[in-house]
Amino acid sequence: MSNPDFDLYRVSEDHDALREAVRNVAEARIAPYAAEVDDQARYPQEAHDALVETDFFAPHVAEEYDGVGADALATCIVIEEVARVCASSSLIPAVNKLGSMPLILGGDEDLKKRYLTPLAQGHSGFSYGLSERDAGSDTASMKTRAKADGDTWVINGQKSWITNAGVSDFYTVLAVTDPDGPRGRNVSAFILEKSDAGFTFGEKERKLGIKGSPTRELLFDNVRIPGDRMIGEPGSGLQLALRTLDHTRVTIGAQAVGIAQGALDFALGYVKERKQFGKRIADFQALQFMLADMAMKVETARQMVYVAAAKSERNDADLSFYGAAAKCYASDVAMEVTTDAVQLLGGYGYTQDFPVERMMRDAKITQIYEGTNQIQRLVMARQLLAG
Incomplete structure (x- = not known):
């Protein structure tokens, strides 16, 4: 007899059906382009379109934001099956979760509705800006700054190694908001939009692998954003x-x-x-x-x-x-x-x-x-x- 205390996970019939569905999409619409995507170091638009059409683009987004509400295991199955044929393409659902997870964990309802809904609908991707040139593993030493100016924040600095940069429309960006505050508790999280004035991108990195997924720097030159784009409380980033x-x-x-x-x-x-x-x-x-x-x-x-x-x-x-x-x-x-x-x-x-x-x-x-x-x-x- 099953003891629920030992049921760490259970792959259900729904999970099995999901795997079959994703595998069919991956083999028919993603695998045929994988070698070309790698050879040309181009974004896998065919995979992007297929994932949007089949609701595998950002499956983790909850139903209240027009998502399919896939659980964490189902989301992993989607990523696993896409990666089986093309690792670059698997970064589309993976990074959409990475970029939006701070919002899911710490954002208010208005912010969630505003940004999770277009993500779930496949209209906009979501990337994540944490690392910098000199702040990789040591994230607390980041130099990007966000300075309050009335009801707005002005952001200056850069982020490195950002997956799908330039393709995504939304970016979670971590910046120091209290330079004199205690290390690690002086950083806040913000949502930036690709169209924000002063927000630009560096050249694409030339990489060993995942060549179909663009990796670029995010560059901030007096990027002014509304105050309501902070995720959570100041210092919680x-x-x-x-x-x-x-x-x-x-x-x-x-x-x-x-x-x-x-x-x-x-x-x-x-x-x-x-x-x-x-x-x-x-x-x-x-x-x-x-x-x-x-x-x-x-x-x-x-x-x-x-x-x-x-x-x-x-x-x-x-x-x-x-x-x-x-x-x-x-x-x-x-x-x-x-x-x-x-x-x-x-x-x-x-x-x-x-x-x-x-x-x-x-x-x-x-x-x-x-x-x-x-x-x-x-x-x-x-x-x-x-x-």
């Missing part, structure tokens, strides 16, 4: 940012699982067709052991991500540990499994004629963004030591 990452690191774990699963699936098909020494290379025990280890790690990572997603949905007290663990383990697995997939294809795996080399390049970023895996281990260790 960094706490909101860290709470956001507890939830969204789980989605990066899902992305990593998807990339790893895509590489494993392709490698399995290849080794069953490729012949050497008169038989399929799948019949060699050394390769079977590699495949078994790859599958074991992918499934372990998936289970960690799904447990963390359930904790995210319930907002459990130990989410910080589980979110960090899921992201860290799944991204390490993605790097390992994609590297092994390249090895299984031999020389062919090293060429752009096959997708595993792209998957290997795409996997690397999952160990870096939303907190490097070294930072994840610090988060976990602090949680452990705090009891």
Whole structure:
């Protein structure tokens, strides 16, 4: 008999149906463009349009804002299945959640209705501005400033490594509002719009992977915004940012699982067709052991991500540990499994004629963004030591 105290998560029939639906969309309308998107380093507009049409663009947005209200596990399944064929495209729903999560956690109802509704309807994407050139892991040392001027705020500074910058219409931006205040409690969160005067973008970064997802700087030159665009209370921004990452690191774990699963699936098909020494290379025990280890790690990572997603949905007290663990383990697995997939294809795996080399390049970023895996281990260790 099931004990609810031990039901960390349950994949329902609805989740299974969702996976099938997303996979069908991904294979029919996203996978055919994945190699071209990577080769041309262009935004995956085909994926964008398909995700909007099928309500997978920002599935996490609640029904009261015209969203579909997908739970955290369902959102992870969407991201995982898209990442299985194209990591760049999976960043569309993932970053829409990242950018809007501070608003969901700390915004008032008027602000939520104003910005979550067009996001849910697919009219506007949502990006997240936290990191700076000299404030990456050390977010509290950010230099971007927001100064009160009557009923408005004037923002100056820059943000680095912003995913889908220039494509998204809305941006959650963290800025210091009290330069003399206590470190970490002097930062506030704001919503900026792409059309705000003085808000511009740097050149697109030239990256190893996820080339279809534009990464650019946000540049603020006396950007004046209404006072009601602050999320939550003054000084609460960094706490909101860290709470956001507890939830969204789980989605990066899902992305990593998807990339790893895509590489494993392709490698399995290849080794069953490729012949050497008169038989399929799948019949060699050394390769079977590699495949078994790859599958074991992918499934372990998936289970960690799904447990963390359930904790995210319930907002459990130990989410910080589980979110960090899921992201860290799944991204390490993605790097390992994609590297092994390249090895299984031999020389062919090293060429752009096959997708595993792209998957290997795409996997690397999952160990870096939303907190490097070294930072994840610090988060976990602090949680452990705090009891």
